[in-house]
Amino acid sequence: PIISIHGVKVAVYWLGAQVSKDFASLMGVLHASNWTQFKAALSSWRAPSQNFVFGDRHGNIGLISAGYYPILSARDPWLVMNGNSGDRIVGSIPYREIPQSYDPKSGFVFSANQRPVAANYPYYLGTSFNFFSNGYRADEIHAVLSATSKITPADVAHLQNSVTDYLATQLVPWLVRQFNGVHEPPAVAAALHTLSHWNARMGASSTAASIWWTFLGDEIHDTFGPWFARYRVPQPTGSSLVVNQLSAPLVEDLQYMDLSQPSSPFFTPPGDAHKVTAGTVAREALGQAIATLTHKFGSSQQSWRWDRLHFREFPSLSGAAGLSYGPRGSSGDAWTVDAADGNLLSEAGPSWRMIVAFGDRGYAIYPGGQSENPLSPWYQNQIPDWFSGRYLPFGLGAQPGIATWTLEPRS
Structure with missing residues (x-):
């Protein structure tokens, strides 16, 4: 198939076009009485890749991400490949080596569509932009399940309805520290006080949730916007960068730079002789967020409820x-x-x-x-x-x- 992206015509390869014996695989799963049979039944599953979980009456558990995972000759397969070169599919990941887990030491398996392998996995699977979800939901699930040896239906219900933003637990304390020793206007001081006492829950009535989300969007825009403009990168989300699914990789980059590379040159806009750090961008972004919320809902923080924005x-x-x-x-x-x-x-x-x-x-x-x-x-x-x-x-x-x-x- 030939499609057009921002005026550029590209040819696409779709895994769903190949034969996938879904019905036979599912019938095999239904008749499986152990992990070996369960795993064998899914060996013919091709597309789309799916997370299948296993449990038996003996307490054994497992998870296998069944599917056809192509191996490509391209050096950077997460980018659009050159159709005039030798970039092509040269095979697939052996079934025995696709992501899977059986009776792990943790005592649980789970999936939130996160990348299911570590950085040393020898094959390319995909990125958070074109395949996997950010790992933040997975981080929260793992933290909850790791904190107890026995979980009840009520515990699961509480977890399924959890609105704790794991990324906020990592970045909000860092943001508050960027204002240590800085004299800030009353509105900024009030917002910092709200954030410093926040439990990172994106509750409907939370004002901190609105401050956090709006700040993050401004920090993304202020950090990457000048670079996008400099290199004329198309922005499918409109005239400015915002927080949404399309910006997922930028959120991960920003988290890494804020916490580990605060002096990264990417915080300094191209052509700017004055060096800028993560703290400088964060302080400006929070001020912009407060101005946005004030313009939209008024100066009282009580009116900045998350359910008025989301x-x-x-x-x-x-x-x-x-x-x-x-x-x-x-x-x-x-x-x-x-x-x-x-x-x-x-x-x-x-x-x-x-x-x-x-x-x-x-x-x-x-x-x-x-x-x-x-x-x-x-x-x-x-x-x-x-x-x-x-x-x-x-x-x-x-x-x-x-x-x-x-x-x-x-x-």
Whole structure:
């Protein structure tokens, strides 16, 4: 296929065009009675790559990221490759070496679509820009699961609804330290006081959440904007850099430079003779964020609630606005376990929350309802429960049952 990106025509290779024996793989998974059979069943799974988790009655657990992972001859396969050169697919990662884990010492396996391998993994898998999610949700999940040896359904429900922004736990204390010994205006001092007492939760009523998110967008723009302009890099998000999914790699770069390379030359705009540090950019960005929030909501911090800035919407698949739900002010962001899609108007998130306590019962909630008829009372009836983090129980029988379905002609 040939597509056009910013006026440049490129040829694309799509893994989904190859044969993938999905049905046979899934039937093998359903009939597997141990890890060996489970893993063998997924060996023919090709695309899209998926995270499959395993558990048996003996307490063994595992996870395998089944899929076809191409090996490319290109030196930098995360960039657009030269179609006139020898850049091509030369093979695939051997199945035995694709990302997988079985009975790890930690006692748990999990996935938040993060990069599942370490830096020393010998094959290229992808980056956070074109494949994997930032690891911030994964970091929070790992921190919670590592803190306890036994977890209950209530603990899982609390984790699934967590709105703690892991990146904020790393950068906000650093930001506050950049103002040590600096005389700041009253509005900045008040914002710093709010941030210094914040628990990094992107709660609907949080004002610190709004300050943090707006600051981060300004810091990204102030750091990378001049470089983008200097080299005429197209900005698909509009006239300025903002925080969203497209800027995910820049967020990671900024985190690294702030914490480990505060004197990086990238903080100094190109052509500027005056050297700029991370602290200088951060202080200016926070001032800009306060000015933005003041202009938008007034000078009182009490009016800077996150749910006045951040919304969730359930758009109808038909595209008809009248059949959609929202927008509604909401908690969470792109890096909380209760994830949003990264924009201030979010249209994506955990579309199905489920907890299963084997041998006991399960709990689940589906955003929307169980009817496709907009006139039905069951069209949107579960959205309030989903927003509030409540679950509906369902039973798990001790023995598998048999269901008989019969098609009857209409009279």
